[in-house]
Amino acid sequence: MTRLEMPFRCGNMEEDAINTLAQEVATYLSMHPNAADTVEGIRRWWLTRVRVAEATADMQLALDVLVERGVVVQRRLPDGRFIYAATPRLH
Numbered sequence: 001m002t003r004l005e006m007p008f009r010c011g012n013m014e015e016d017a018i019n020t021l022a023q024e025v026a027t028y029l030s031m032h033p034n035a036a037d038t039v040e041g042i043r044r045w046w047l048t049r050v051r052v053a054e055a056t057a058d059m060q061l062a063l064d065v066l067v068e069r070g071v072v073v074q075r076r077l078p079d080g081r082f083i084y085a086a087t088p089r090l091h
Contacts, residue, residue, distance in 0.1 A: 038081050067084075
């Protein structure tokens with residue numbers, strides 16, 4: 001089982017929906033390994049299907065899943081917001 005296949009439990013949104021969001025972000029990062037953005041930017045610009053209506057909190061949950069699984073790293077900006085990017089791969 002890969003890190004993305006591990007189940008995630010959440011009371012705010014269906015598990016499958018959170019895992020779907022997480023998979024979409026991971027797929028985007030696999031195609032754009034140098035990409036980095038805030039939760040709002042990821043929700044708005046990265047995903048292939050229309051996700052504008054997705055709540056920022058739901059996208060945050062999906063990004064939290066990816067951070068926990070080591071797929072994504074979170075960095076704090078000077079203004080207090082976070083950006084998310086693919087975890088650097090060691091060769």
